[in-house]
Amino acid sequence: MGVKLLLDKAHIEGIRYYDAYRKNGGYTAVEKAFKTMNPEAIVEEVKKSGLRGRGGAGFPTGMKWSFIAKPEGIPRHLICNADESEPGTFKDRYLMEFIPHLLIEGLIISSYALGSNVTYIYIRGEYAWIPDILEQAIHEARANGWLGKNILGSGFDCEIYVHRGAGAYICGEETALIESLEGKRGNPRIKPPFPALKGVWDRPTVVNNVETLAAVVPVINIGGEAYAKIGVGRSAGTKLISACGNINKPGVYEIDMTISVEEFIYSDEYCGGIAKGKRLKACIPGGSSVPILPANLLLKTAKGETRYMNYESLSDGGFATGSMMGSGGFIVLDEDQCVVKHTYTLARFYRHESCGQCSPCREGTLWMDKILKNIETGKGKKTDIDLLWDVQRRIEGNTICPLGDAAAWPVAAAIRHFRDEFEWHVNHPQECLVRNFGLAHYADPREVVA
């Protein structure tokens, strides 16, 4: 069993409610922070912990916090990004639904550290039942003196409000989220200025992911140094992985980033192996926008070393032979799955979610969707594969926000690693409608008979 810091109490009955949460050590981090630390000390502790943003980018949280501007007389805001929408990712939902007080506790400490008297949770609109759970937890926290005026006699006031989105993946991008919170379309802003300087209502703003803010609780409880020792190198602490696809045990798992990908997929503690006794074909290890890897490159790096479930190891080899930790959305494809079709659904997703502001993304996602649909349905031409490569290449790096990159990467990786599957589709327009390409040479090397 690896170390658990976030989900260690998830199994306790009634943990969703205040009494059970408090009885099992809840809100001790708030007590410690407010009674023994000042805001600067909390920021320092988070820096020491090596905690990195858990939404996907992996940017050091303490550093992000230290960027916030503190102009005299202008309020600052912390916003919790609960717009979880990256295909394959459903970990924040789990946290909010089952241990909401952990997030509220993290938000109180983080608000204190940043000087945010009014903090917002921006939650995706489709999670329509979760605001009630969060508002109940906020109500309980306030009733017990953890929120409101002069918290624990510190002189610090804090309110937390839940703000529901209305269906837009782009609002997970922090400046689009800010626009949306202002009651506008979710069009990302040009940076700079960064939100730390001019965020919501032009005030200094920090936007952090749900899991990141929840992780502040164990950071304060055990101390930054102890937190940094869990995991390996710059992959400090624990990470929630939401595993889905063709595995025996889909669900949300907390890992301490020292386990191998192989152990994560095959051990009974985690995914429990590939469902129905099938073989592993491919995996998208960090949410739909990170590169897909064939089994042989997933379990071992190109150098033949074991690949581990952490930031550095998953990205070993760059985009040529590696992928990314991303949001921790772990999508497993078995031998019966068609990479072309799967990539097509992702391209369709990004086309649907492009805000339309930048031409390369708006037009490019449209064309990737069209071309992939043609190839998938046996109407593709040989030249389409190169055309598709060309389109994705012209999106990447040419847009205001990372949605363009996020749309281009999965297409690029699919062509890079599964080009023969694309070619087979083009060359077998009838056959590709009734069966898939199979495993070819992608399979788990442990299972390939010499």
Place this chain on the structure above:
Amino acid sequence: MKFSEEKLKKVNEIIARYPEGKQKSALLPVLHMAQEQLGWLSTEAMDYVASLLNLEPIEVYEVATFYSMYNLKPIGKYLFEVCQTGPCMIKGSDDIVAYIGDKLGIRPGETTSDGLFTLKTVECLGACGYAPMMQLGKHYKEHLTKEKVDAIIEECRKNAAINN
């Protein structure tokens, strides 16, 4: 359309969450309220929301047309929003969409002639580990099978009959 006194109180509560003069921030939540009441967002409803928040109607239209959850046309009493993105697709969402469509005699985007059901395909709803799935009103229906779909449709019909 108009909100009741109670709902207007709620609107003011929502406005108070944001700084003074920034009532535009209440737009998404108030549009949700309007849609809950009417089932969709008519021009009249959007104009009403604009008047409540002191906005130009165009400010409301441009937002309502951006977000996928706002219905700009009337929909059936029960809206089946079936996810079809990668993780749901590999767990058989295509079959679920086809099955619902055949059973109700509609295609995605259409509403049954009795006005009870609308079928819609949507992109990732964050339930990938519990696929295939759909959103029905405020909640998710997960681990869908044909039998489960049958039961859901049956339940909707029963509820509709009771409410009539």
